[in-house]
Amino acid sequence: xxxxxxxxxxxxxxxxxxxxxxxxxxxxxxxxxxxxxxxxxxxxxxxxxxxxxxxxxxxxxxxxxxxxxxxxxxxxxxxxxxxxxxxxxxxxxxxxxxxxxxxxxxxxxxxxxxxxxxxxxxxxxxxxxxxxxxxxxxxxxxxxxxxxxxxxxxxxxxxxxxxxxxxxxxxxxxxxxxxxxxxxxxxxxxxxxxxxxxxxxxxxxxxxxxxxxxxxxxxxxxxxxxxxxxxxxxxxxxxxxxxxxxxxxxxxxxxxxxxxxxxxxxxxxxxxxxxxxxxxxxxxxxxxxxxxxxxxxxxxxxxxxxxxxxxxxxxxxxxxxxxxxxxxxxxxxxxxxxxxxxxxxxxxxxxxxxxxxxxxxxxxxxxxxxxxxxxxxxxxxxxxxxxxxxxxxxxxxxxxxxxxxxxxxxxxxxxxxxxxxxxxxxxxxxxxxxxxxxxxxxxxxxxxxxxxxxxxxxxxxxxxxxxxxxxxxxxxxxxxxxxxxxxxxxxxxxxxxxxxxxxxxxxxxxxxxxxxxxxxxxxxxxxxxxxxxxxxxxxxxxxxxxxxxxxxxxxxxxxxxxxxxxxxxx
Amino acid sequence: xxxxxxxxxxxxxxxxxxxxxxxxxxxxxxxxxxxxxxxxxxxxxxxxxxxxxxxxxxxxxxxxxxxxxxxxxxxxxxxxxxxxxxxxxxxxxxxxxxxxxxx
Numbered sequence: 279x280x281x282x283x284x285x286x287x288x289x290x291x292x293x294x295x296x297x298x299x300x301x302x303x304x305x306x307x308x309x310x311x312x313x314x315x316x317x318x319x320x321x322x323x324x325x326x327x328x329x330x331x332x333x334x335x336x337x338x339x340x341x342x343x344x345x346x347x348x349x350x351x352x353x354x355x356x357x358x359x360x361x362x363x364x365x366x367x368x369x370x371x372x373x374x375x376x377x378x379x380x381x382x383x384x385x386x387x388x389x390x391x392x393x394x395x396x397x398x399x400x401x402x403x404x405x406x407x408x409x410x411x412x413x414x415x416x417x418x419x420x421x422x423x424x425x426x427x428x429x430x431x432x433x434x435x436x437x438x439x440x441x442x443x444x445x446x447x448x449x450x451x452x453x454x455x456x457x458x459x460x461x462x463x464x465x466x467x468x469x470x471x472x473x474x475x476x477x478x479x480x481x482x483x484x485x486x487x488x489x490x491x492x493x494x495x496x497x498x499x500x501x502x503x504x505x506x507x508x509x510x511x512x513x514x515x516x517x518x519x520x521x522x523x524x525x526x527x528x529x530x531x532x533x534x535x536x537x538x539x540x541x542x543x544x545x546x547x548x549x550x551x552x553x554x555x556x557x558x559x560x561x562x563x564x565x566x567x568x569x570x571x572x573x574x575x576x577x578x579x580x581x582x583x584x585x586x587x588x589x590x591x592x593x594x595x596x597x598x599x600x601x602x603x604x605x606x607x608x609x610x611x612x613x614x615x616x617x618x619x620x621x622x623x624x625x626x627x628x629x630x631x632x633x634x635x636x637x638x639x640x641x642x643x644x645x646x647x648x649x650x651x652x653x654x655x656x657x658x659x660x661x662x663x664x665x666x667x668x669x670x671x672x673x674x675x676x677x678x679x680x681x682x683x684x685x686x687x688x689x690x691x692x693x694x695x696x697x698x699x700x701x702x703x704x705x706x707x708x709x710x711x712x713x714x715x716x717x718x719x720x721x722x723x724x725x726x727x728x729x730x731x732x733x734x735x736x737x738x739x740x741x742x743x744x745x746x747x748x749x750x751x752x753x754x755x756x757x758x759x760x761x762x763x764x765x766x767x768x769x770x771x772x773x774x775x776x777x778x779x780x781x782x783x784x785x786x787x788x789x790x791x792x793x794x795x796x797x798x799x800x801x802x803x804x805x806x807x808x809x810x811x812x813x814x815x816x817x818x819x820x821x822x823x824x825x826x827x828x829x830x831x832x833x834x835x836x837x838x839x840x841x842x843x844x845x846x847x848x
Numbered sequence: 849x850x851x852x853x854x855x856x857x858x859x860x861x862x863x864x865x866x867x868x869x870x871x872x873x874x875x876x877x878x879x880x881x882x883x884x885x886x887x888x889x890x891x892x893x894x895x896x897x898x899x900x901x902x903x904x905x906x907x908x909x910x911x912x913x914x915x916x917x918x919x920x921x922x923x924x925x926x927x928x929x930x931x932x933x934x935x936x937x938x939x940x941x942x943x944x945x946x947x948x949x950x951x
Contacts, residue, residue: 284893292890299883306878310871317868317922320860327928334921335868341914342875345907349880352903356887359896429894436884436899440906 280425282418283386285366293360300353307346308452314339315450339450347446347459348439354463355435361487362428362465366421369484372702373417380410388422390414402751409726413477413699420481424468431465438462467494470505476696479507483700495519503583506696510599514579518572524585525565532558557588563617564590571624578624582654582693589659590616593693594624595650596631603645604638605697605705606630606821607652608807609690609722611713611736612667612677614657623651626807633809634818642824645706649821654693655686658714677714680721680771683741687721694727706730708821709750712806717741717771723748730754731820733784735806735813736763739771743848745780753782756820758813759833760786760800767837773848774841776834784816785831791815797829858933865925872918881908 319331374384381394390411396403438444447458467490471478483491483505491512495502499516502508535555542549564585571594572578582593599605608630610623627649634647658677660667667677674681698704708731711719720740723732724747732750734740735758740748748755757775759766767774775781788799789812797812806813812829819827881904888900 280894287892289890292886296883296886296890299886303878303880303883307875310874313867313871313874317864317871317918317925319925320857320864322857323861323932327932331921331925331928334924338914338918338921341910341917345910345914348907352884352887359891363891429891429896432891433895433899436887436896436903440899440903442906442910 280422280429281386282370282384282388282422285363285370285421285425286386288363288367290360290363290367293356293363297353297357297360300349300356304346304349304353304456307342307349308456310342311452314342314452340446341442343446343452343455344442344444346452347444347455347462348442350456350459351435351444351461351463352439354460355432355465356463358463358465358487359428359432361489362424362485365485365487365490366425366428369417369421369424369481372484373414373421373481375702376410376417377414380407382407382411382414384414384418388418390418400752402749405726405749406728409695409728412726413480416475416477417481417484420471420478421485423471424482424485427468428465435463435465470501474505474507476507476692476699479505479696480699481507483508483512503580506692507699508696509700510579510581510595510697513581514595517580517583520583521565521569524583525562528558528562528565528585532562560615560617561585561590564592564615564620567617567620568592568594571620574624574628576628579648581650582652584654587656589656591654591656592616592620593650593652593654594620594627595648596624596628597646597648599648599650599697599705600701601646602648602705603643604634604647604708604822605650606634606647606708606710606817607650607690607694607697608710608712609652609655609686609715609719610657611711611715611718612658613660614653614715615659616653620651620653623653627651629809630807630814630818630821633814634821637815637818637824637827638822641819641827642822645822647822648705652690652693654689655718656682657686657718658682678770680717680741683714683717683771684721686718687724687741690718690722691725691727694722694729698728704728706823708733710735710817710821712736713765713803714738716775720748720771723750725749731823731825732756733758733817733820734775734781735786735817736760736766736803737775738765738768739773740775740778740781741771743772743778743843745778752780754825755781756784756816756825756828757781757833758784758786758806758816759835759838760802760806760813761835762801763803764837765803766833767835767841769841769843773843774838776832776838776841777843782828783830783832784813784820785829786811786813786816786833787831788812789815789829791829858929858936861925861929861932865922865929868918868922868925872915872922875911875915875918878911880911881905 318335319328377384382390383393444459444462446455470482499519502516535551538551579595584591631647631649661669669676671678707729709719709729711734713736716734716737731754733756786800789797797815800811800813816828884900884904888897891897
């Protein structure tokens, strides 16, 4: 079993040297091709002696071809394992760097020990250290998994070469045998860990060589596109590469369903074909919307594309999530769909990114900002063309139940963790949740995610009535309630956030900032991200780590009188 | 005196022997095992290290035995060429002797 100490001791430069030396020796043997061919019994020599000489020559030539094929196979495998060792040592170095940054040490046997526990007893610090320790452990698991895999592959090639079992093809030449044998030296690329966490996926990606990564992106974009923990640029490239194929598949499905309906005298009365056709058309419209969004001015990253569910799911970033100093992830709520909502949300995120970038440069660390629209869950949908916002209240998919928020929250938590895990330095990460999306966000943040700040706006509840359940640093949970937003007073999923102790209220009212800027009020349920609004400003300063510049307001109105929770009942 | 065709064949066999000898010499001192040993030493603690050590021994044996076998084959070709020409010359002499007696 390979250990961390072994990996540290491996010497890829010497493997590179062996790779070159094998090429020289292979070429020297191939250079004997002419001599070997000319050593065969000459034309005109016949009889028993000539026949025996030919048989002996052919046997010797075959042994030479086997030898050359073996050298070529081992040479190729040596080159590949040299690349793999470099990737493994790089990944190990990253894991050790991360461990050291948080006061941990990685031993030669692979254990992670706490060598510099912090003096602070702050619960958030402890949580963050626990999260990082788990990430380091996951990364080490992937490093050792990959090391064992590549070792087994390489040992198999070496064994076959030692036994003369490398196929040398059917031709008579040593050069031909070399070409055939080289193919046997290809080491397999290990796949992503089954049901891996974001940290597992990040660890897996880290141990692949550049050539293996390139081949995977080209060959298997569907797998890579949805793997939390992979770099945003990789997910973006993989998901973009899928768009044409997904569209073709949907068009074929649409044609099939339409043909079924056309051939059926009763149409879709006794089948689900008409409903399925509606779903396919909506997904095609979602692809249109995604492509339009990606073509907008400025940088976009397609971080998620999932067409397996009833409705399309997607996440689109404005800016570069791999390099941004501040990343904010926005989760919308009731009625959100890719085809129907992405256009407006992307505009909101583009405006928020610009606003946050301005605040960062003007008053903050000047760090760059990326914002993400995350529609990575099946948000509840209104019924009757929007006239019934609650849908079927008996269904678990209704907005009056938290089932979809819990399921979405689990995926969202992994998405957050993936952002941190995909990078060598964590960004300042902010979770933004609106309406039912704030409940989804609330459930996500009840897990360890690495999120540094959270802003809930227009929230019918955080999925809890206690701020301690929201695992962000103390004092970094905010809410915004605009005037006449009845949803924000619903208290449907936990008590009305207005009354959750420890959640700071931010203003959505008209305000004038100390620097003279005038900001507009947001009213109702759907204007929290309006350009130049106080609400948008407050979200932007939190998103770039400038909470001291926030404008507070408790946001209480008439609705909060009726939503007051009776103490002791929650 | 041997007939020209036989002489040419014997010469070609000798040439083939020369090529075989050159091949045997060319493969000598290849040092394949040393390269495999380097691989083994570069990958401490692995199954590959053990496999590479076995490969080093296998390659060294394979090259040296092949080289020796090809050299032996070259010698057998040389011997065959000599035997081939000697037999032809002796047969020709026997015919010439018979011809003189007949006169």
